[in-house]
Amino acid sequence: MSTRLSSGGRLIDRSAARDFTFNGKRLTGYAGDTLASALLANGQTLMGRSFKYHRPRGVVASGAEEPNALMGIGKGSRFEPNQRATTTELFDGLEAESQNHWPSLEFDVGAVNNSLAMFFPAGFYYKTFMFPRPAWKHLFEPIVRHSAGLGKAPKDRDADRYEHFYAFVDVMIVGGGIAGLQAALTAGASGARVLLVEQTAHWGGRAPVDGVEIDGQPADEWIKSALQTLEGMDNVRVRSRTMASGVYDHGYVLAYERLTDHAPEMDGPRHRLWRIRAKQVITATGALERPLSFAGNDIPGVMLASAVRDYVVNWGVSPGDRTVVVTNNDDAYRTALALHGAGLAVPAIVDARATVTGDLPEAARAAGIRVLTGTGIASVKGKKAVTGVTLCAQAGEGAVTDEIACEAVAMSGGWSPVVHLWSHCGGKLTWDADQACFRPDHDRAPTSHDGKPFVTAAGAADGVLGSADALASGSNAAVAVAEALGLSATASAPSANDPAETPMEAVWIMPQGAGPAKRMKMWLDYQNDVKVSDVRLAAQEGYESVEHTKRYTTLGMATDQGKLSNINGLATLASALNDEIPNVGTTTFRPPYTPISMGAIAGEARGDVFQPLRRTPMHAWHEEQGAYMEPVGHWRRPYCYPKAGETHEQAVHREVLATRNSLGLLDASTLGKIIVKGPDAGRFMDMLYTNMMSTLKPGKCRYGLMCNENGFLMDDGVVARIDEDTFLVHTTSGGAEHTHGHMEDWLQCEWWDWKVHTVNVTEQYAQVAVVGPNARKLLEKLGTDMDLSAEALPFMGFATGKIGGFNTRVFRISFSGELSFEIAVPASQGRAFWDALHEAGAEWNATAYGTEALHIMRAEKGFIMIGDETDGTVIPQDLGLGWAISKKKEDYLGKRAQERSHMTDPTRWKLVGLETVDGSVIPDGSYAVASGTNANGQGNTQGRITSTYHSPTLGKGIAMGLVLNGPDRMGEVIEFNKVDGTTVPAKIVNPVFYDPDGEKQNV
């Protein structure tokens, strides 16, 4: 069992106790502990269950690569699942719970999967899809869904705050180990703007734990002074608890800063996402130790040798009284010596190599530790905790030569450089056979916009493992980067002590001749339960590509993304395929390096500031009236204005009738308004619209259709010609920006020699539609210097003048079929004008109406609505709008496309009106059913609904739709489907339901 040592622990403060709970149990640790070290100090070695077999799992690492010790942290609105205990700093009141078990961590029903393991081999999921087919739906899926998944998703709204932060630097250095610090010192001295980030709370990486001496002093001293120097440089910023999560094109880097996770009582945002543009990036991200593949290597108590060393040296935690060290390299001897130095027993160092003569092994021998060379672990004994190991010859098949009782196993299979950031943006790797690892290929670095390399690896991340070499590597990287920036830097690195080492030897399986029974107990990916036998099976079943094997076995697909398992998995696959590791290759490294919170990704973009809202000058009035608002583009428009006790339907009904019978007022400010001006404006307008605009007389309005080059209708609206050179284009509310962009595209990229410019003036004007039989009376009552009579200002005319003291432009246009004046005033006067209209209009019961009443009234008149009658596949000819298409013009955008065979096909569905036989309303999205079925066995259709409403004016359901040969089938009754499977009969009629002769609007 693990426990706290009576002394030691360079990171903990024994005078500052920290209380926390684990699965409800009250425990105590120290300031400086991680959750993992505190749990181990409390004897809690069992920390979770694996994903597939629900096997008991303990912590295996001490840092970001941890695959097993995943916890749910916090509660309620601050609950977060899948947090690694090894990177969770302990604080008072921390609440943690283990995951993926039922009913409890100690006793888990799902562990029955473990005894059925032979039925859950590689590709298990895929195989369940295949045969027998009904078994997936009724048997496998419910079981898999119940037992799969790690932590629970939080249910409450996140109570914390997050932010984004932008930074521009010359050099971004990732990793605060000695190589990163030295790189920052050298780069900082060159005058470059430097940002140095370190993912943990501590600087110096492994050097202090490994007993490195720099310039004759303990590493801690050098690190402290290096940091002081860096903090004194104005051009250098350093940030701890900040993980560079990804390197992207052209020097874009994302970093994830955890500000208050370690101290939730602090004010300010919890996480900060740094969005960085770096001219150059140095990755000094260190290396990760690899596990060894021996039978039982997943039993709680089996840990990475470096992790065991961290727990002893950094946190004063013993992994158990007796620890067997198993290795293929000299570095693990440091763990044996650290354990020995802490007064703990190391019964044996099991070394797969035949002869071992390095300084560290000699020191271990001198300390009296038994070193067994040429030896491997035959199996680990124990179920929920290690009780011992059996040994065998590494060269053999696993015949037991000895047995040793122990509580922990410290394993080391060598070190893999962290090449993730190097690889994210295209950096290639090369296989280093001596160190059995992939390392950055300097000749194939990621390149930036200028085609030149912008990422440089340094230290252990570059495969440079010795401390003196790592310091030099950091300095050299900074010199190279400074040169690329046109700065000058001088290479200088302090000296460091490095022991003479015996070269490591690649060991991918232990013992090398292990048979199937042992391979079934050798774990590669702890979290996803992928074993050596699974990868071999995948290879045997033909999954020879590493990317296929990964997906088939789920190797490396867990939340740790294969940080521990990738290289061992590749080696296993290579061996099964009888190929070389570099030929098998790696899977793709993708950001983020470790998971980042959804909150950090969202940043401030939530709630009210998720998206900017556009408000008309009358917006506050609508809110005061309790209007029910709906989104229209980025605008919010009143859908209707329900009075007390009124449903929305009743409100819409009232608004329509009030407008039709007396006077309605609509805030039409969102209407798009674009000025098109210049000597060639007429010519340009003729290209934009399907009809002739150049012949429009100043002072007149004309309705027009705008198509894209594909021929499809994209926008419509009324154009007013202000003077010979100036048109005012009205667009749909949601379409102003898009239409303006469309105009600019053609003007800038095709007809750049035409003398035209365009301005989007949508927000410069407030606009009110004054609608209804009493509309003119209201305007005359307010007083005007214009003659608004039907003779002086007929339908489709406009005038400029004063109404009630306001400067206005009055358009005689109507989207409702009533007598209607659309009046534009400067935006700043919009609210005052609106108020004046309501005040003076009270005697005619002036009624504000919303978008739904607007829609109903336009549908009653058979006017199309972009987005209802059109969906990007509809041409004007489909909508009976042939009258608005010029036959005289040689060209307009969309004309050639409308001549294509499919566009002139007489069987295209055409617009008609539809009246239900029983007066009901046809459901939105309904299709007209036809007899027979198509090739897929689906019922045939002969049309579809585009708009459907209850008409308060006519007292029945009306609709518009596109129907096969529709205009030729007037009076015919066809059936429209409903969600319940029944149909509703509707008669094909003229789409103009109300006042077909325009008697109401032309007065």
Add this chain to the structure above:
Amino acid sequence: MLILECPCCGVMADETELAPGGEAHLKRYGPGSSDEEFEGYLFHRVNPKGVHFERWRHANGCGKWFLAARCTNTLEVFATYSAQTPEPPQHVIDAIAARRPNWSIEA
């Protein structure tokens, strides 16, 4: 995330400021063109692994369209230049040739 220099306002613009507009230097075919010509203009686009001429708009900036010569494989940017040109200007072709000696505009 790309950075392109807007030749109109001179800003080194982040991709979030830009809107893509597809292949550059298309010749417009209107009424009177054959079905094949029009189909080519409307639908057929090159998709090279390598040098590509493309349209970009500095949408969240100065609003102007411009053209870029870019490598779709390495994302190297050879040049950005005015949209008011029917074909790549010589200095752009030279800039590409300097970096891609085996490239020619016909390829």
